[in-house]
Amino acid sequence: MKVIKDEIATLKRRRRITVEIDHGETLMAFKDGCHYELGDPLDEIVAGHFITNSQRVVWCSLEQGWVVA
Numbered sequence: 001m002k003v004i005k006d007e008i009a010t011l012k013r014r015r016r017i018t019v020e021i022d023h024g025e026t027l028m029a030f031k032d033g034c035h036y037e038l039g040d041p042l043d044e045i046v047a048g049h050f051i052t053n054s055q056r057v058v059w060c061s062l063e064q065g066w067v068v069a
Contacts, residue, residue, distance in 0.1 A: 001019055001020070001021050001022070001025060001027070002019065002020045002021075003017060003018075003019050004018040004019060004020055005017070005018040006018075030048040030051050030052050031048050032047070032048045032049045032052065033048065034047075034048045035047055035048065036048060036051065055068050055069075056068070056069045057069055
């Protein structure tokens with residue numbers, strides 16, 4: 001994902017962000033005070049701040065574990 005333009009919020013207008021996403025990426029928005037249901041097979045309910053504070057990870061075949069990308 002690449003941020004093209006980020007306009008700050010004003011009294012009359014909300015914040016505007018223009019982004020470019022790669023093929024296969026999905027852009028989602030989360031509110032910290034709301035709760036969201038995770039998809040199958042987890043089907044758990046989590047608070048939005050758990051999702052927004054997450055980091056992208058990849059599987060490392062050498063360490064045999066997840067590492068931050």
